[in-house]
Amino acid sequence: MEGSAIDIVVFAPLAPILGVLLFWFLELLFTESQKFLLEKIRPKHEPLCRFTNFLGILYQTICHALGYTITKSGISDFYLSVTYGKVAPKKEKHGLFEWVSNVFLFVGPFYLPALLLFIFAIFLITNGFDTTTPSYILNFQYTTGGQLTAFGTNLNDFARSFFGFLGNIDLFHPAHLGYLFLLIFFGLGIRPSYIGEKKIDKVDMIYDLKNIWSLIRHKPLYFIILISICYVFFYINLYLNQNFYVVLFSFLGWLSIVSIAALIITHLIIVLIYSVDKLEGKIRFLPYVVIILSYVLMRVIFYYIKTDFANSLSLLVMIISTAIITYILIGKQTNKFKTKKNIKSSKKSKPGENDE
Amino acid sequence: MNDEELLKNEKLEKMLSPHPFSFMKYQSICLFLLIWGVVFGWLVNFSGYKDMLTEEAISISVWGAVLLIAGVIASLITIRWSIFFSYLIIFLSGTGLMLWLSWTALAGVFLPFYTIAMAIFAFLLVELYRRSHKYIISNQRIVFKGGVITKEERTLRYDKISDINAKQGIMGQIFGFGTIIPISQSGFGLGADKSFAAGGVQMGTKKTKLFGLAGGEKEVQTPRSRSYFELHGVHPYKEVKKLVENLVQGSVITQYQQEQVDFQKEQVDIQKQMRDLLKAQSGKEEKEDPSKEDPAPPEK
Numbered sequence: 033m034e035g036s037a038i039d040i041v042v043f044a045p046l047a048p049i050l051g052v053l054l055f056w057f058l059e060l061l062f063t064e065s066q067k068f069l070l071e072k073i074r075p076k077h078e079p080l081c082r083f084t085n086f087l088g089i090l091y092q093t094i095c096h097a098l099g100y101t102i103t104k105s106g107i108s109d110f111y112l113s114v115t116y117g118k119v120a121p122k123k124e125k126h127g128l129f130e131w132v133s134n135v136f137l138f139v140g141p142f143y144l145p146a147l148l149l150f151i152f153a154i155f156l157i158t159n160g161f162d163t164t165t166p167s168y169i170l171n172f173q174y175t176t177g178g179q180l181t182a183f184g185t186n187l188n189d190f191a192r193s194f195f196g197f198l199g200n201i202d203l204f205h206p207a208h209l210g211y212l213f214l215l216i217f218f219g220l221g222i223r224p225s226y227i228g229e230k231k232i233d234k235v236d237m238i239y240d241l242k243n244i245w246s247l248i249r250h251k252p253l254y255f256i257i258l259i260s261i262c263y264v265f266f267y268i269n270l271y272l273n274q275n276f277y278v279v280l281f282s283f284l285g286w287l288s289i290v291s292i293a294a295l296i297i298t299h300l301i302i303v304l305i306y307s308v309d310k311l312e313g314k315i316r317f318l319p320y321v322v323i324i325l326s327y328v329l330m331r332v333i334f335y336y337i338k339t340d341f342a343n344s345l346s347l348l349v350m351i352i353s354t355a356i357i358t359y360i361l362i363g364k365q366t367n368k369f370k371t372k373k374n375i376k377s378s379k380k381s382k383p384g385e386n387d388e
Numbered sequence: 389m390n391d392e393e394l395l396k397n398e399k400l401e402k403m404l405s406p407h408p409f410s411f412m413k414y415q416s417i418c419l420f421l422l423i424w425g426v427v428f429g430w431l432v433n434f435s436g437y438k439d440m441l442t443e444e445a446i447s448i449s450v451w452g453a454v455l456l457i458a459g460v461i462a463s464l465i466t467i468r469w470s471i472f473f474s475y476l477i478i479f480l481s482g483t484g485l486m487l488w489l490s491w492t493a494l495a496g497v498f499l500p501f502y503t504i505a506m507a508i509f510a511f512l513l514v515e516l517y518r519r520s521h522k523y524i525i526s527n528q529r530i531v532f533k534g535g536v537i538t539k540e541e542r543t544l545r546y547d548k549i550s551d552i553n554a555k556q557g558i559m560g561q562i563f564g565f566g567t568i569i570p571i572s573q574s575g576f577g578l579g580a581d582k583s584f585a586a587g588g589v590q591m592g593t594k595k596t597k598l599f600g601l602a603g604g605e606k607e608v609q610t611p612r613s614r615s616y617f618e619l620h621g622v623h624p625y626k627e628v629k630k631l632v633e634n635l636v637q638g639s640v641i642t643q644y645q646q647e648q649v650d651f652q653k654e655q656v657d658i659q660k661q662m663r664d665l666l667k668a669q670s671g672k673e674e675k676e677d678p679s680k681e682d683p684a685p686p687e688k
Contacts, residue, residue, distance in 0.1 A: 082562045114561035204434070206427045 039175050045266035047179035048281030049259075051187075055288035059142055060241075062295040063223045069302040076309050086114045087221025088141065093117035095140025099133030131247070131254045138244050145218035146287035149294060153194065156211055160193020162186070163279045174270050179278055186282035191289050198293060200343045203327060216301060219294030300351075307358050311365055319358045326353040395528060401631060404523040407565035410621020414514045417471055420458060421478070421507035428454075429500030444495045448486075451499050452479045478506050523619050525631065530570065534616035542617050546639035548572050553611035554629050566625035568632060569611045569618040579612025 074081045093112050096119040100107050106122030121133070154161070165173050165182050172178040202208045248255045262277075269277045308316050327350040334342035394400065409415070428451055432441045441447040459475030462468075482502050485491075491498050516536055524531040532542040550573045556566035571578055615621075622628045641649070 079563045086558065086562060114558070204430075206423075206430050 036175075040270070043176045044174055044179050045263050045277070047176045048183045048278055049262060051180065051183045052281050052284045052288070055187075055285050055292075056142060059222070059288050059291050059295070062292055062299070063142075066220075066295055066298060066302065067223060069299065069306065073302060073306050073309065077305060080305075082114045084220040087145075087217070088223045089114070089117040091141040091144050091221055092137060093119050095144055096133065096137040098140065099136025102136070103129035103133050105129060105133065128254055128257075131251050134247055138247060141221075141223060142291065143284070143287050145222050145294070146291040149214060149218050149290045150287060152211055152214060153197070153290065156207060157193055157197050160190045160196075162189055163282060165275050165278070173275055182275060182278040183282055183285065186278065187285045187289065190282075190286045194286075194289060194293060198297075199347065201347065202343050203347075204331060212297075215294045215297050219291075219298035222291050222295060304354065304358065307362060310362050315361060315365075318361060319354050322354050322357045323350055326350045394526070397528075399527045400524065401527060401635070402523075402525040402628065404525070404619065404622045404628065406518050406521050406615065406621035407560075407563060407623045408515075408518065409559050409563055410565055410567075411514055411518050411615075412559055413466065414517075415511065417462065417474065418507045418510040418514060420462075421503055421510060424454060424458070425500045425503030425507060428503065429496075432496035432500070441496070444492045447495050447499070448483060448492075451495075451503075452483065455479050455503075474510075478503075482506075521615060521620060523622065525628070525635070527635065530619070530632070532617050532619075540616050544570055544572060544576075546636045548574075549636050551611075552629075552633060552636065554625075556625055560621070560625060563623070564625055565621045565623040566629070567618060567620050568622065568625075568629055569613050570632065570636075571611060576613070576617070578609050580607045580609055 070081050070084060090112060093110065096117075097107050097110060100119060100121045103125060104123075105125045107119060108122040109118065109120035111118040125133075163186055166185050169178045169181045173182055201212060203212070265280075266277045269275055304319065308319050311318075327346050330346035330349045331342065334346060339345070431437055431450075432447055441450065455475045456472070456479060459472035463470075463472040482499060485502070486495060486498055520534050520536045522531075522533040524533070529543050529545045532540075532544070534540050549570045551571040553569040553571060554566060555569075560566045619628065619632070
């Protein structure tokens, strides 16, 4: 086994943890961006925003309830509404148990929807779940570089497979179409906090991070215990020469990838809604009609012209044509007050010349 | 509501109809039919299982089995057997139509289209039913109108409302609608949840048999009414609820008002007694002094 002792003992266990943190932070950024976009469309789409709030609160309350169940605190009160969710424990437990249930509350909503999507994806994606350590790093797999490489390879394989599936999704296949709906459904609710009713209640990324930071700051001992458990688990793996440590963190990374994919898709939809809102009259439905028509048309064309990329090309044409049509329609409707002649040239011309 | 229908001094406050999503329980039945129609069409014609479903009998059985199982599950969950019977009718009529037209060979095409057509038809029926509801809130009463063929109407005066029940499901919270059930003093607007348990035992051999049965029933009163007789799925829920509550409150005599009425009654009684006393006194005086009846002529 190659690698210095200090690298293996101190730094190597941190590598996958930092990797997961990086992906989690990316997810947080996407979540924040989604909240920003939802705020933009809120005045015209109040029910949609309420629905996304409800999903977010639903995941939060489920995670909180899960935390109380795991810590054996029990649940005495479970309240869920579109604007508020509350879970009260049967037995008030303090210390580590309380801390663990709070970890579930703050971190769980990032991973619970992704876990459900991942379970559904297993039935649709055939490969990408490989967690075997690549042969070229076998000699130094327990070093920082080895851990990072194994983590990265696992994530890369899964991401290629998952995004490959999404890029080739067949919208004429009920299971694929259903999965896309689930991605949108779950993606709209991936957030640890909700969009407030009023501006004063607005909770953002900083609020979420503050919550997590205060959780660590107030009970640093528990955080140290958690990290120590990770280290002990790594040493056991090292002793048994079974790299389950990377597998565990790779799994969390996969969940982040699923979440990010769902968030990207919901971003596209929210941007489309936001753009279409600028249109007035019945013409505003045209971009939505174009989505369906362009896809169906492309699939019909590719039914006669056989190609391996029929699904992905159809999707691509669908996205591009919708974007172009929306852009043209917005341009046509919002440029009404612009003069055909350049204003500067009008100024330069002598008064009375244009009177005719 | 026409002006002719309005009573004297009656002013129209609001005219409402149920929200398009307020009949989701019926719409979800149609939605299931629609999804199953699409999925079945894909299964029989395009999926990897299409070879297994080439036999007409198998494809009809699969189609019917899924429909009926879904009907049983939905009926058990909602305790409403009409769902099962609706699906049964769709299954029987679909199969019957196919056999009558001798289209069994086209089951893979006919059944998906038939299911989707039935789903659309059912959606239209639900929409027709929804649109038949009209709720009129005036300053004196609430008028509930409804009925697709047979028209029903209920009028409820605010002073007859003893209690108001309001409920808002998740869909209602998202879209801002809810149901308000005004319960009248006679108990109109109340339903009952019944649960029944029974047990039986059979003992003995061929010659002697003993059979016993024990049972029990529990009933819980709950606010429930037909959608024609409640403000079903009204939008905007909070505004309507506040309006109805204010109108009910406005027609209720408060304790202070009651005291004032009692006081006025007391005053009237005292005045009556005084009047009687005065009458009685004047009558006595007239009897005691008859000269008053025949006064002397004035001196000239």
